[in-house]
Amino acid sequence: MATLTIEGVRKDFSGTHVLHGIDLAVAEGELIVIVGASGCGKSTLLRIVAGLETASAGRILIDGADVTRLEPKDRDIAMVFQNYALYPHMSVFDNMAYGLRIRGVPKAELAQRVRQTADLLGLGELLSRRPRQLSGGQRQRVAMGRAIVREPKLFLFDEPLSNLDAKLRVAMRAEIKRLQRRLGVTSLYVTHDQVEAMTLGDRLVVMHQGRAEQVATPMEVWSRPANTFVAGFIGAPAMNFLSATLAPGGEAVTLKAGPTIPLIDGRRPLPDGAPLTVGIRPEHLVANGEGPLQLKVDLVEPLGAESLVHGILPSGEELTVRLSGSSPLPGAILPLFAPPMMLHVFDAETGRRADGLPSQRRAEGAASVAKQAADR
Amino acid sequence: MHAPVSAAALAEADRAIRAADRARRNGALVTHAILILGVALFALPIWIVLMGSTHDAATISRGEVPLLPGAEGLANYLTAWGEGSAKTTRAPVSAMMLNSFVMALLITFGKIAISLTSAYAVVFFRFPGRMLAFWSIFITLMLPVEVRIFPTFKVVSDLGLVNTYAGLIVPLIASATATLLFRQFFLTIPDELVEAAKMDGAGPMRFFKDVVLPLSTTNMAALFVIMFVYGWNQYLWPLLITTTGDVETIVIGIVRMLGSEADTDWHIVMATTVMALLPPVAVVILMQRWFVKGLVESEK
Numbered sequence: 001m002a003t004l005t006i007e008g009v010r011k012d013f014s015g016t017h018v019l020h021g022i023d024l025a026v027a028e029g030e031l032i033v034i035v036g037a038s039g040c041g042k043s044t045l046l047r048i049v050a051g052l053e054t055a056s057a058g059r060i061l062i063d064g065a066d067v068t069r070l071e072p073k074d075r076d077i078a079m080v081f082q083n084y085a086l087y088p089h090m091s092v093f094d095n096m097a098y099g100l101r102i103r104g105v106p107k108a109e110l111a112q113r114v115r116q117t118a119d120l121l122g123l124g125e126l127l128s129r130r131p132r133q134l135s136g137g138q139r140q141r142v143a144m145g146r147a148i149v150r151e152p153k154l155f156l157f158d159e160p161l162s163n164l165d166a167k168l169r170v171a172m173r174a175e176i177k178r179l180q181r182r183l184g185v186t187s188l189y190v191t192h193d194q195v196e197a198m199t200l201g202d203r204l205v206v207m208h209q210g211r212a213e214q215v216a217t218p219m220e221v222w223s224r225p226a227n228t229f230v231a232g233f234i235g236a237p238a239m240n241f242l243s244a245t246l247a248p249g250g251e252a253v254t255l256k257a258g259p260t261i262p263l264i265d266g267r268r269p270l271p272d273g274a275p276l277t278v279g280i281r282p283e284h285l286v287a288n289g290e291g292p293l294q295l296k297v298d299l300v301e302p303l304g305a306e307s308l309v310h311g312i313l314p315s316g317e318e319l320t321v322r323l324s325g326s327s328p329l330p331g332a333i334l335p336l337f338a339p340p341m342m343l344h345v346f347d348a349e350t351g352r353r354a355d356g357l358p359s360q361r362r363a364e365g366a367a368s369v370a371k372q373a374a375d376r
Numbered sequence: 377m378h379a380p381v382s383a384a385a386l387a388e389a390d391r392a393i394r395a396a397d398r399a400r401r402n403g404a405l406v407t408h409a410i411l412i413l414g415v416a417l418f419a420l421p422i423w424i425v426l427m428g429s430t431h432d433a434a435t436i437s438r439g440e441v442p443l444l445p446g447a448e449g450l451a452n453y454l455t456a457w458g459e460g461s462a463k464t465t466r467a468p469v470s471a472m473m474l475n476s477f478v479m480a481l482l483i484t485f486g487k488i489a490i491s492l493t494s495a496y497a498v499v500f501f502r503f504p505g506r507m508l509a510f511w512s513i514f515i516t517l518m519l520p521v522e523v524r525i526f527p528t529f530k531v532v533s534d535l536g537l538v539n540t541y542a543g544l545i546v547p548l549i550a551s552a553t554a555t556l557l558f559r560q561f562f563l564t565i566p567d568e569l570v571e572a573a574k575m576d577g578a579g580p581m582r583f584f585k586d587v588v589l590p591l592s593t594t595n596m597a598a599l600f601v602i603m604f605v606y607g608w609n610q611y612l613w614p615l616l617i618t619t620t621g622d623v624e625t626i627v628i629g630i631v632r633m634l635g636s637e638a639d640t641d642w643h644i645v646m647a648t649t650v651m652a653l654l655p656p657v658a659v660v661i662l663m664q665r666w667f668v669k670g671l672v673e674s675e676k
Contacts, residue, residue: 052571073577085568089590098586099576146576 002063002153002186003028004049009058011044011210018044020210021058029184031177033201035191037233041210042190043158049188050156051075062153073102078147079156083163084139086131086146092118093127096145103150117149120179137168144176148183155180155187161196173199194234198222206230224344228351231279231344237308239279240319243348248272253345257315259292264340266356270347276354279344282308282322291335295319297328309334422653429453429646436642448643456647461633463641469648472629477655479544479614479625480607486549487603488596495558496584500570510559517552522612529616543617544625548610554599561595562588597666605656626652 004026011019019041026032034042047053049060051072059068067075078099086095093114100110118124121141131139140160147155160176161169177200180187191197197204198218206214206221206229214226225231231239244253247260250267253276254260261278270276285293295311307327310320311334321336328334345354424443428436431446456469497503498510528547537543565588573583614625624632630652633645 050571050575052574072571072574073579077575079572079575081568081572083566083568085566085572087569087572087587089587098573098578102577102582146572150576 003061004154004186004188005059005061005064006045006049007059007061009045009048009055009060011041011048011053012056018210019048019055022212024205024212024215026186026188029186030202031180031187031189031200032203032205033189033191033197034205034207035194035197035201035233036207038192040207042192042205042207045207046079046156046158046188046190049154050077050079075154076152077154077156078150078152079158080143080147080160082159084131084143086139086142088131091128091130092123092134092142092145095131095142096149099146099150113149113151114145117145120148121145136164137172140164140172144179148179153186155185157187157189157191159191160189161191162193169196176200194236198234204234206233208233224353225279226353228277228279228346231346231353235281237282237320237322239281239344240285242278242280242313242315242317242319244276244278246270246272246274246276253278253343255293255315257293257313257317259338261338261340261343263343263345263356266358268345268354269357270354275348277346277348277351279346280338280342282320284339284342285319285321286337286339287321287323287334288337289335291337293319293336293338295321295334295336297330297332297334300327300330302327425646425649429643429650431643433641433643436646452643452647453651456644456651460629461641461644461648463635463639467624467629469626469629469651472624472626473651473655475623476608476625476627476652478541479610480604480655482541482545483548483607483610484600484603486545487551487554488599490549491551491554491558491599492589492592492596495555495562496588498555499559499562500580500583513552513555516550517556525612525616532617538617539620539623541623544614544623548607548613551603554603557599558592558595561592565591593666597663601660601663604659608656 004024006022006024006026009019009022010017022045024032034045036042044053048055051067051070051074055068059066061067062075062077087098090098096114096117097110100113105113114127115124118127121144123138123141123145126134126138126142131142134142140163143160157176161172164172173196176189189200191200198221201218203215203217204221205212208229214221214230216224216226221230221234225234225239228241232241242255242257244255246252246268247254250263250270250272252260252262255278268274268276294314295309296313297309297311299310301308301310306322306324308320309323309327310318313319319336321334345356346352347354424441427442427445429452430449431440431442432448432452435442435446458468458470460467460469494509494513498506498513532538532543532547535543537546569587570583573587578586609627610625611627611631614628615631618624618628626648630645630648633648634640
């Protein structure tokens with residue numbers, strides 16, 4: 001168990017900036033998920049922590065000790081790779097024992113530790129097999145076992161589930177979370193899958209183009225995204241964005257699509273008429289006979305219990321709604337209501353979240369409403 | 377419902393089937409004929425040598441080409457093995473065989489060791505001049521041995537290595553082909569495997585020993601076969617560098633056994649030739665097993 005501190009880490013590859021200064025403090029036993037689209041620099045960051053890449057600037061501290069210049073083997077870190085990277089010519093036992101052997105762990109202790117870890121992962125029967133005789137899920141477990149048996153200060157996971165099929169991925173996801181809780185090892189987990197990120201992480205780092213756009217708990221990232229990128233990236237189907245302007249007084253927004261919606265969580269400290277982006281999640285829109293938003297239905301995707309309805313607003317903007325119950329037919333006009341407490345308001349120029357000014361009482365009210373919505 | 381099948385249609389179908397059978401049979405006949413011709417072309421000279429080595433000197437001197445075994449087989453082989461050709465070299469074949477064997481083995485091991493390590497350096501390390509080193513090795517591929525044989529001879533003779541094993545072997549050890557082959561194989565080892573070993577704490581030598589070598593066994597077996605045969609069959613370089621019988625190889629020995637027409641113990645020459653054939657054949661057959669085993673076991 002250890003703490004990890006990343007201080008101002010930057011990475012340049014021959015002139016292109018891959019990481020623009022990342023700061024992160026990971027507490028003991030915490031599982032941090034770094035999530036982002038491919039090419040956002042998340043794997044590079046992980047590899048810098050591992051010592052497989054060198055940072056162009058900044059420091060990595062493990063338990064307060066600067067390891068920036070240390071070789072991977074001197075950092076006491078274990079890593080699980082996307083394609084598992086098992087040694088193909090070694091048995092499962094040897095794969096797991098290799099790191100211990102190099103560290104000169106006595107034979108008896110080594111065998112005992114490997115066996116214990118194998119039992120923990122349900123690999124006890126497979127110790128003499130070669131990796132190619134294992135299924136994808138079993139290989140994944142061996143890769144995990146190889147990391148666990150070392151009892152390192154830090155686990156690094158580099159998209160460990162993306163080579164598994166969907167069903168196994170869900171099962172392994174839960175298993176990883178349970179194991180990490182049980183072992184209490186500080187972990188960094190890289191993924192591009194936002195569901196994995198939400199379900200696994202104690203906190204998320206949402207990365208975009210080499211920057212950490214938001215570092216927060218999954219629920220906070222979901223309910224109070226820091227900017228339009230995070231808002232659009234986290235949540236499926238993605239949040240709808242509508243352009244709007246701030247009504248005089250800053251207490252309401254006027255959507256380009258028509259209606260003016262009051263901002264019940266406080267006045268926005270922006271000039272009158274400031275251009276805004278208003279976000280609302282598809283699941284928060286309500287189909288209502290008198291709703292002010294007139295959606296021309298274009299496509300309906302039934303998901304069983306619910307349907308996704310895609311359509312176009314009079315302003316020409318696209319909008320997606322998640323409806324339970326009966327769904328409209330393509331071509332119909334669907335009146336929608338956007339509940340004021342579910343709106344996310346962003347400054348259209350910077351993309352940053354614009355929070356309401358308290359009015360303390362109102363802010364609390366809004367938070368509890370948001371919480372209720374989230375709990376649902 | 378089906379229409380009733382007419383007898384004519386049945387007969388027609390029957391004819392078609394028979395025609396197809398005939399065509400297949402004829403096709404098989406032609407392919408076999410060609411194959412048998414090919415085998416005969418390759419095997420006949422060897423058969424003649426094999427049969428010739430079992431007759432006495434007189435038979436061959438008369439200009440006969442015996443195609444059936446004679447009675448002198450054992451005697452011929454024993455003479456060749458123990459004494460060699462009485463008329464020409466007078467050196468026993470056993471000594472030449474040993475020389476050839478030592479040379480071929482050392483060349484093979486030398487080549488594999490040098491090319492494994494140099495390919496390892498070129499693929500897994502980043503150092504200034506890496507590509508230069510690679511290209512220099514690569515370019516020597518295009519130079520046939522004969523081109524550099526005189527400078528090489530000069531170097532070896534200046535070092536006083538003429539008529540020594542070292543002089544015979546060392547210049548043949550450098551191998552661009554094997555280096556390239558190992559390089560290509562190393563490039564297929566996934567980066568993540570290298571990184572996993574780094575995370576496990578393996579240094580470069582440890583990684584080489586524990587991961588690269590075991591994964592390369594198939595390639596090494598293949599190279600062993602090729603290089604052993606290459607070393608065994610060396611002709612030009614041993615011809616230059618061996619002037620006495622001490623380190624003479626069997627390939628050179630056979631040539632030296634050939635005196636003038638009347639002066640040659642043809643039956644001994646043929647027995648020697650057959651013996652010279654055996655080790656490469658044995659290596660191919662023995663290593664083939666390893667080879668297949670390696671192919672089956674290590675999957676990448």
